[in-house]
Amino acid sequence: MSITVRPGSTVMFTGDSITDCQRRESEDGFGYGYPLRVVGEWGLRHPERPVTWLNTANAGDKVRDLEARWKADVLDARPDVVSILVGVNDMGWHTLDPKGHVISAEEFEAGYDRLLAPLAEAGTQLVLIEPFLLPVNGVIEAGAALVGEEERRQWRTDLDPKIQAVRKLARAYDAHLLAADGMFAELAATTGPEYWAADGVHPTPAGHSALATAWLRLVT
Numbered sequence: 001m002s003i004t005v006r007p008g009s010t011v012m013f014t015g016d017s018i019t020d021c022q023r024r025e026s027e028d029g030f031g032y033g034y035p036l037r038v039v040g041e042w043g044l045r046h047p048e049r050p051v052t053w054l055n056t057a058n059a060g061d062k063v064r065d066l067e068a069r070w071k072a073d074v075l076d077a078r079p080d081v082v083s084i085l086v087g088v089n090d091m092g093w094h095t096l097d098p099k100g101h102v103i104s105a106e107e108f109e110a111g112y113d114r115l116l117a118p119l120a121e122a123g124t125q126l127v128l129i130e131p132f133l134l135p136v137n138g139v140i141e142a143g144a145a146l147v148g149e150e151e152r153r154q155w156r157t158d159l160d161p162k163i164q165a166v167r168k169l170a171r172a173y174d175a176h177l178l179a180a181d182g183m184f185a186e187l188a189a190t191t192g193p194e195y196w197a198a199d200g201v202h203p204t205p206a207g208h209s210a211l212a213t214a215w216l217r218l219v220t
Contacts, residue, residue: 019057037212087131126175
């Protein structure tokens with residue numbers, strides 16, 4: 001079953017740069033990515049059901065960064081629906097922090113669980129978007145570094161158990177799961193991965209539209 005949003009509800013997107021998409025620089029606060037596409041399509045389909053939309057994502061955030069600002073940025077807004085996409089910064093080039101701390105799948109899952117528990121207690125409906133990584137070819141730019149395919153295969157090894165953690169938490173909290181990693185793998189089979197995310201992480205306009213379309217199958 002999908003989530004049915006009632007008139008006057010508050011729906012919040014949160015997470016990292018994939019959701020942030022320069023929201024602070026945008027006039028409406030939604031950014032240029034899939035949240036904007038969701039809001040626009042929702043308004044077209046449901047003019048009779050006004051909704052308050054919020055985007056509180058921050059580029060670069062890991063689960064622990066979300067946890068540090070969770071009360072002020074999420075819980076205090078008392079949203080009816082919360083959509084979360086986080087995890088890509090908990091792997092790969094972000095796995096080691098300046099002090100050399102490795103973010104394990106267990107730590108990732110425990111922190112994510114702490115985000116979800118107060119929302120579930122409040123009766124908030126949840127959409128969990130699993131993190132994803134597309135196998136683009138060649139060398140890509142990641143932050144200030146150039147990264148080859150072998151290192152990105154290591155990212156994949158690191159990310160897979162964290163994707164499984166998100167799936168596990170979705171089952172535990174009866175949340176709606178947007179299986180983005182599998183979705184993009186299927187889409188890329190015919191077009192190539194760069195069509196959906198040029199660097200394997202940040203979606204192209206087509207990639208954002210794919211996320212928005214999948215999201216709107218879960219929320220009606």
